[in-house]
Amino acid sequence: MPQCPVCGFANLKEPPRAASGGGSYEICPCCGFQFGVDDDDRGLTDEQAREAWVAKGMPWKSKSRKAPEGWDAAEQVQNFLQPKKKRPTVKKPGAKAKTVNAKVEKSPSRKVRKRGGSES
Numbered sequence: 812m813p814q815c816p817v818c819g820f821a822n823l824k825e826p827p828r829a830a831s832g833g834g835s836y837e838i839c840p841c842c843g844f845q846f847g848v849d850d851d852d853r854g855l856t857d858e859q860a861r862e863a864w865v866a867k868g869m870p871w872k873s874k875s876r877k878a879p880e881g882w883d884a885a886e887q888v889q890n891f892l893q894p895k896k897k898r899p900t901v902k903k904p905g906a907k908a909k910t911v912n913a914k915v916e917k918s919p920s921r922k923v924r925k926r927g928g929s930e931s
């Protein structure tokens with residue numbers, strides 16, 4: 812399922828952005844971001860929209876769609892942001908100790924694979 816680039820909600824009906832670049836005009840039921848409107852027309856970046864949504868306490872926005880069972884906004888955002896190392900983690904209001912499992916993978920030494928024969 813397509814994922815919201817703002818909040819990480821992974822159950823959108825359509826991809827937020829078409830390959831051609833146009834927004835889907837779908838409103839994320841989770842954070843309320845409307846692709847092609849909030850970004851294109853209002854000039855919000857995903858980060859700005861996320862920060863605003865997080866600042867509001869990460870409310871579930873849709874009235875017609877219910878939040879999934881056991882939905883945890885903070886967890887969703889964390890999972891969404893964590894793989895991307897360059898993004899700062901979202902501060903969870905009232906969060907306890909950091910439980911970030913920093914998985915340090917050893918970068919494999921460059922292996923030069925020699926392939927026999929020419930490519931393509």
Ligand SMILES: [Zn+2]
Pocket residue numbers: 815816817818819820839840841842843844
């Ligand atoms: Zn969203």
